[in-house]
Amino acid sequence: MSPARIEETIQEPTDFFEPKPANKAIFHDGFKTSGQQAPIYSLVQPYENFPKEITGPTVWKAAEFRANPERWTHHFTEEEVAEINSAADRFIESGIPLTGITKDRFPLPKLSSRMQDLKKILVDGQGFFLFKGLPVTAWGLQKSATAYMGLGTHLGYFTSQNSRGHVLGHVKDLGEDPTQTDKVRIYRTNARQYFHTDASDLVGLLCMAKAMEGGESDIVSMHHVFNILQRDHPDVAKTLCEPIWYLDRKGEVSEGQKPWIRASVFYMEHDPQGTPRLYGKFDPMNVTSLARYQTGPDAQVPPVSEAQRKAMDVLEQVCLRESLHMILAPGDIQLLSNAQVFHARTAYKDYAPGTRDENGQLRPRRHLMRLWLSVPLDEGGWKLPYPDAKLKKRGGIQDILGLKSHFPVHEFGSSNQAAQFDRAAPCKIGATYRVKWWENALRRYQTEFRSTGTKTENFCHYFYEAGKGSGALVNIQCFKDEFKSGKIRYLVDWSINASPGEWQDYKAVRTKALDKWQLAIQTHEHKKCVIEKPWKADRSDAGEKKKHTRLPGIKDPYAK
Structure with a gap:
């Protein structure tokens, strides 16, 4: 492919975006996530302009911090926990939705000064910190999420982490296939994550539950790594400073955008x-996942060169060798700056379902809550060569569905905890695994849904769409039962090829579909629904008269 052909396919930003107010009916704070952007190529400096050696507080070696944990770790005191607890309780009692949480609505009279000092450390200093001792087990999901996001408002502005507008991410194994790198985001699997940065100024991780083994964190000073590359591997440093890297958007593409971005690493x-x-x-995973655009007569981007492969290998090796290792415990909050810190995660293994601890309690699966925070230019943020550098919510991933910013308290369908967003909600929705059986050499699963006060037959579309991404899924059928008493029940039958991993396949597809269904109902139908705790399948209506209708897979009524 000729360079001219490549350049013709690129949308090149030429100037900075000017801030514009967003619709507060959708974005409560009046700011919208700008999303994934290509750099302003005229501002990308040639390799000759890069320093041979970087000095200052952003350059650090792991040994310095291993020997001095007080420089990067703080255990919340009883007084601090009480202050956070009080702020969380007041916010929950106010009835304001989580999307409306702000620094003013989460006051921390004593802790606020520590948070401002911490912001300076994260943005201009070592770029990482670890809080310990948040009582997440006692508080549960909703209160822990409220406290965590309240603390986050004192550091920056929440940005969307996916195309559905989620600003509270859940890092857990949802059974997705990590080898499908063009479709799957690795944080939703138990696979190893290579050294990378996230798409925001700051990233936070709150540990709710640990894995049985693995899932441990490694971080490294990007500036220390660059110094090593300049000294020992100048050819690699040069390759990483050139705008020759094509990065996969993984389907999270807004109208008028290409499915990839041309960029530099440094x-x-x-x-x-x-x-x-x-x-x-x-993120190296966004480089290696572009094969579908690199081959064949319709290829749009060049394949990864040998020089680039060498650069990725050397970068990973240096990062791993120089990294600081840490193991997060429940209640720990890890905070990192993506501007000057690379981070990685080891592969992990969860406890088997039904495993109990020494006190007879069920062991939860590994679960971390993630925040992406923007630190805008006018509040001390880095002067980035990106067109959204001046915006409040720069970075993140753009909400391509046009949905409201959303704080899912947990991944719907993946937890037995109830996600109760509003106790006075005018509607209730819920789902439960119902039954499985064999038919025509296929394993069949049935999921039951019940609802009050909201139209839910539109959800069938989401199950069909989610099913397309699973090679194991053969067929989905949706049925609607209208009982004489006025009760409505929806049944979804799934056909899956029998295999050792069939249960995980079923759960992964169901979780994705439920998540989108829940979000669409709560936003587009303008209702805050109580997400009920899953119940046992109800057989009391077995003899009641009802109208039984098969529903087709209908068009998404909310699609743009």
């Missing part, structure tokens, strides 16, 4: 009058 800040710093933005 940049220099756009600071003509000051002292620009080296900035990094990279």
Whole structure:
């Protein structure tokens, strides 16, 4: 493919976006996530302009911090926990939805000064910190999420983490296939994550539950790594500073955008009058997942070169060798700056379902809550060579469905905890696994749904769409039962090829479909529904008269 052909397919931003107010009926704070952007190529500096050696507080070695945990760790005191607890209780009692949480609505009279000092450390200093001792087990999901997001408002602005507008992410194994790198985001699996940055200024991880083994964190100073590359591997450093890297958007693409971005791994800040710093933005999984656009007569981007493969290998090796290792316990909050810190995760293994601890309690599966936070330019953020650098909510992943910003308290369908967003909700929805059986050499599963006060037959579309991404799923059928008493029940039958992993296949597809269904109902139908705790399948209506209708897979009524 000729360079001209490649350039013709690229949308090149030429200037910075100017801030515009967003619809507060959808975005409560008046700011919308800008999403994935290509850099302003005219501001990408040539390799010759990069420093040979970086100095200052952003350059650190792991040994310095292993020997001095007080420099990067703080255990919340009883007084601090009480202050956070009080702020969380007041916010929950206010009835304001989580999307409306702000620093002013989550006051921390004593802790706020510590949070402001911490923000300076994260943005301009070592770029990482670890809080310990949040009582998440006692508080449960809703209160823990409220406290966590309340603390986050003192550091930055929440940005969307996926195309559905989720601003509270859940890092857990949902049974998705990590080898399907063009479709699957690795944080939703139990696979190893290579050293990378996230698409935000800051990232936070709150540990709710640990894995049985693995799932441990490694971080490294990006500036220390760059110094090593400049000294020992200048050819690799040069390759990483060139805008020759094509990064996969993995289907989260807005109208008018290409499914990939051309970028560098390392940049220099756009600071003509000051002292620009080296900035990094990279995830190797988004490079290696682009094969579908690199081959065949319709290829749009060049394949990964040998120089690039070498650069990724060397970068990973250096990061791993120089990294600081940490194991997060329940109640720990890890905070990182993506501007100057790479992070990674080891592969992990969860406890088998039904496993109990020494006190007879069920062991939960590994679960971390994730926040992406923007620190805008006018509040001390880095001077990035990106068109959204001046926006409040720069970075993140754009909400391509046009939905409201959303705080899912947990991945619907993947937990026995109830996600109760509003106790006075005018409607209730819920789902439960009902029964499984054999038919025509296929394993069949049935999921039962019940609802009050909301139209739910539109949800069938989401199950069909989710099913398309699973090679194991053969067929989905939706049925609606209208009882004489006025009760409505929906049944979804799933046909899956029998295999050792069939149960995980079923759960993964169901979880994705339920998540989208729940979000669409809560936003587009303008209702806050109580998500009820799953119940046992009800057989009391077996003899009641009803109208039984098979529903087709209908068009998404909310699609743009």
